[in-house]
Amino acid sequence: MTEIVASEPTTTVEAVVRIDGLSKSFDGRLVLDSVGLTVRRGQIVAIIGQSGGGKTTLLRCVNLLERPDGGTIEVAGEPVFAAGKVVCRSLARLRQSVGMVFQRFNLFPHLTAVENVMLAQQRAGVGESEALERSVALLRRVGLAHRGLAYPEQMSGGEQQRVAIARALALKPTVLLFDEPTSSLDPESTGEVLKVMRELADDGMTMILVTHELTFARDVADWVVFVDGGHIIEQGVPAEVLGRPRELRTKAFLTTYAAGG
Amino acid sequence: MFEVPWSDYAPSLIDGLQRTIWYTVGGFVGAAILGLVLALLRLSPLRVLRLPAAIYTELFKNVPLLAIIFLTYFGLASAGVRLDVFQAGVLSLIVFYAAYLSEIFRSAISGVHSGQQEASEALGISRIATFGHVIFPQALRLALPGTNTMLVDLLKSTSLLVTISAAELMSEGRIITSETFRALEVYLVIAAIYFALCYPLSQLLLLLERKIRAGVPLSPRRRRRLRIARELLAQKEVLA
Numbered sequence: 380m381t382e383i384v385a386s387e388p389t390t391t392v393e394a395v396v397r398i399d400g401l402s403k404s405f406d407g408r409l410v411l412d413s414v415g416l417t418v419r420r421g422q423i424v425a426i427i428g429q430s431g432g433g434k435t436t437l438l439r440c441v442n443l444l445e446r447p448d449g450g451t452i453e454v455a456g457e458p459v460f461a462a463g464k465v466v467c468r469s470l471a472r473l474r475q476s477v478g479m480v481f482q483r484f485n486l487f488p489h490l491t492a493v494e495n496v497m498l499a500q501q502r503a504g505v506g507e508s509e510a511l512e513r514s515v516a517l518l519r520r521v522g523l524a525h526r527g528l529a530y531p532e533q534m535s536g537g538e539q540q541r542v543a544i545a546r547a548l549a550l551k552p553t554v555l556l557f558d559e560p561t562s563s564l565d566p567e568s569t570g571e572v573l574k575v576m577r578e579l580a581d582d583g584m585t586m587i588l589v590t591h592e593l594t595f596a597r598d599v600a601d602w603v604v605f606v607d608g609g610h611i612i613e614q615g616v617p618a619e620v621l622g623r624p625r626e627l628r629t630k631a632f633l634t635t636y637a638a639g640g
Numbered sequence: 641m642f643e644v645p646w647s648d649y650a651p652s653l654i655d656g657l658q659r660t661i662w663y664t665v666g667g668f669v670g671a672a673i674l675g676l677v678l679a680l681l682r683l684s685p686l687r688v689l690r691l692p693a694a695i696y697t698e699l700f701k702n703v704p705l706l707a708i709i710f711l712t713y714f715g716l717a718s719a720g721v722r723l724d725v726f727q728a729g730v731l732s733l734i735v736f737y738a739a740y741l742s743e744i745f746r747s748a749i750s751g752v753h754s755g756q757q758e759a760s761e762a763l764g765i766s767r768i769a770t771f772g773h774v775i776f777p778q779a780l781r782l783a784l785p786g787t788n789t790m791l792v793d794l795l796k797s798t799s800l801l802v803t804i805s806a807a808e809l810m811s812e813g814r815i816i817t818s819e820t821f822r823a824l825e826v827y828l829v830i831a832a833i834y835f836a837l838c839y840p841l842s843q844l845l846l847l848l849e850r851k852i853r854a855g856v857p858l859s860p861r862r863r864r865r866l867r868i869a870r871e872l873l874a875q876k877e878v879l880a
Contacts, residue, residue, distance in 0.1 A: 479759075
């Protein structure tokens, strides 16, 4: 398995996520087949590909929401999965350092926006007033200070997803995972959410996103990974993978998407 | 029509009323705790935990409460376990209503979207805290209507304890009847007292349901948190 390092070979920026030989199957069906991927600090990696190709599973393995069958995962220099076992000292600590944003937002419906952002901090032992101040600051950062006391059901999809991003940032994660963050949004909301993500990228946040937004991937990501049939078919800078793909399957996928809009 | 000297019987009626309330409180609190435990057992991935809880629920859901009352009071006594009337009464109510409440709780807990568990765990929140802060509060909202119905039903069912002379409201009614031979009058009054107890209770519970659904903060701590949040959110741009 040749592993392509997702950056210039000469840089010595530390790897925030290092995945090697990752395999996972569901009910005997191989979803990930010996996949390797390295994400360096400050990098924005877009994972693209057809539904069911394994891209979401790959993302969910990073914070062990999905338990792989084999391979190794390292997050921020610490081995978290090796030899078929979870090896990190604390699953909670790993997940505090890896924020995640879901397709369906998954905000806590019984809590207001500000409480949604607060909860994880309180459970992690951050004091009440500090957690409150930080939550308000984060809501401000995603442009939702005026919606802080609203409940999820009172907010639009775009607003909910921005609160979800603030919630994922609450514990100052080293890396953010986005699982198709705009797939259940209308175009206007999609624009709002992508704007916030772009700002995070400008701030130097390390992000891995599974996305169908190829324009966004082209503009914001600095590394694109095309996954199909449980394999990484092709990866490289957006201009190459999206502009001059080498592999037939990548070409076919991009043609379908371009035709679709 | 009113010939019973009610002022003479007022103290015993108040006694009976108090006992009815104690049976209700004891029975309901116990049944809620046991019901929750049963619900959690039934949601366990382990069959050894699931099965006994399922058997319990099916068993006690399909036996009349009166039979359970006789079994705990007379039955256990003949087997050498002598419970006093209050213990036997509360135990019967707990055993019977836990079966129903466990069904309500189970469906409420499994009615909380699986993405909630996932989102909470992805934030590094422990499994226990996830249940306490994410799953349980949402399940509570789902369980509230059914649970409230059960509470009122339990209150009314305490009248069955007349069969073991539990000295609650219905038992007092029977004593007054035997002394005055005015069954219609006495039981009308007793029925009116039950109504005066149950109707406001169910209305109050409905109100509570609506408040919780509307997200009204009920604890002082949460009220305070939201008040401070409101102030912070209203401030102009602060450097974070």
